[in-house]
Amino acid sequence: MTFRLASVLTPRDFSEAEMSALVLDGQAYRVGDCISPIDVVPSPRNRAAAIRAVIPARLIVEQRSAAWVWGALYQSPARYEVCSDSGSRTRPQEIRRLILREVVIGARDVYTFDGLKVTTPLRTAIDIARVSANFGTTELDVIARLMKIGKFGAAAGQAEMDDRRNLPNKRVATLRLKRSEERCVSLSVDNSFS
Numbered sequence: 537m538t539f540r541l542a543s544v545l546t547p548r549d550f551s552e553a554e555m556s557a558l559v560l561d562g563q564a565y566r567v568g569d570c571i572s573p574i575d576v577v578p579s580p581r582n583r584a585a586a587i588r589a590v591i592p593a594r595l596i597v598e599q600r601s602a603a604w605v606w607g608a609l610y611q612s613p614a615r616y617e618v619c620s621d622s623g624s625r626t627r628p629q630e631i632r633r634l635i636l637r638e639v640v641i642g643a644r645d646v647y648t649f650d651g652l653k654v655t656t657p658l659r660t661a662i663d664i665a666r667v668s669a670n671f672g673t674t675e676l677d678v679i680a681r682l683m684k685i686g687k688f689g690a691a692a693g694q695a696e697m698d699d700r701r702n703l704p705n706k707r708v709a710t711l712r713l714k715r716s717e718e719r720c721v722s723l724s725v726d727n728s729f730s
Contacts, residue, residue: 546589568612584649596653602660608681657686665709679716690717
């Protein structure tokens with residue numbers, strides 16, 4: 537009988553020293569705070585499993601953390617950006633590595649990977665465009681990659697924002713989405729990240 541490791545190994549499975557040794561030996565690679573065996577292909581499901589291992593249940597992964605899950609951001613954020621539905625009244629016990637927002641979010645804004653809720657590429661792009669205080673080339677490229685992954689353009693983002701009442705920063709988000717769409721044409725998405 538052949539023994540097969542899980543596709544994502546967490547700090548509950550191995551100590552940090554053991555995980556580092558597996559990475560140094562070329563047996564595994566980093567996936568956020570976790571590792572994956574070298575024969576596991578990077579994918580959104582794999583990255584979602586890594587986040588699911590370290591955040592409290594019932595939270596929704598959003599913004600740059602969701603962009604990382606989808607493959608539009610290539611490195612895991614240092615702090616996970618998560619949200620909870622304003623109606624759920626979730627209060628995580630451990631929040632030192634989390635940036636938590638309470639938002640109004642609908643079922644169409646969320647995709648579920650094996651129990652972990654992640655904002656869709658469209659919702660993720662809109663949120664990054666609306667709330668990023670520092671918006672530069674990195675953010676433009678992340679949104680452009682989300683557009684390629686989700687197969688949508690600036691018009692879809694505009695329509696989605698127009699459906700919501702009292703949504704702050706719509707005008708600036710619209711401009712940012714249009715600028716990202718222009719970059720989308722020349723950007724390629726690495727298939728191992730999508």
